[in-house]
Amino acid sequence: MKMLKELLRCFSNKLEAYAGYTGYAEVMEARQYIGHIRPHGEKKFKIAHNPQFKARRWVVEAAHSWLKRFCKLLVRFEKKADNYLGLLQFVCALIVWRKFMRIHA
Numbered sequence: 788m789k790m791l792k793e794l795l796r797c798f799s800n801k802l803e804a805y806a807g808y809t810g811y812a813e814v815m816e817a818r819q820y821i822g823h824i825r826p827h828g829e830k831k832f833k834i835a836h837n838p839q840f841k842a843r844r845w846v847v848e849a850a851h852s853w854l855k856r857f858c859k860l861l862v863r864f865e866k867k868a869d870n871y872l873g874l875l876q877f878v879c880a881l882i883v884w885r886k887f888m889r890i891h892a
Contacts, residue, residue, distance in 0.1 A: 853882050 815822035
């Protein structure tokens with residue numbers, strides 16, 4: 788638990804944003820975030836000039852791709868929000884379990 792608190796303390800004030808957020812640097816600083824706003828074309832420049840550069844996926848993009856593999860979640864057929872939430876939590880637990888078993892197998 789102590790290690791988790793230290794990890795959250797280290798990364799809780801860092802924020803990455805797309806180039807569309809260029810006018811919000813002052814807002815990030817006012818809320819005490821350390822912002823990194825990538826200018827337009829930076830990724831293309833790095834790919835063109837550095838063949839070893841690999842573009843990173845955002846955490847949200849990776850999570851959405853994992854959740855898309857479960858067809859039951861793509862179209863919501865459940866009428867009650869509690870049922871859908873339970874299914875979503877079950878799928879997230881199943882994803883974590885599969886990742887854990889792959890690492891420790």
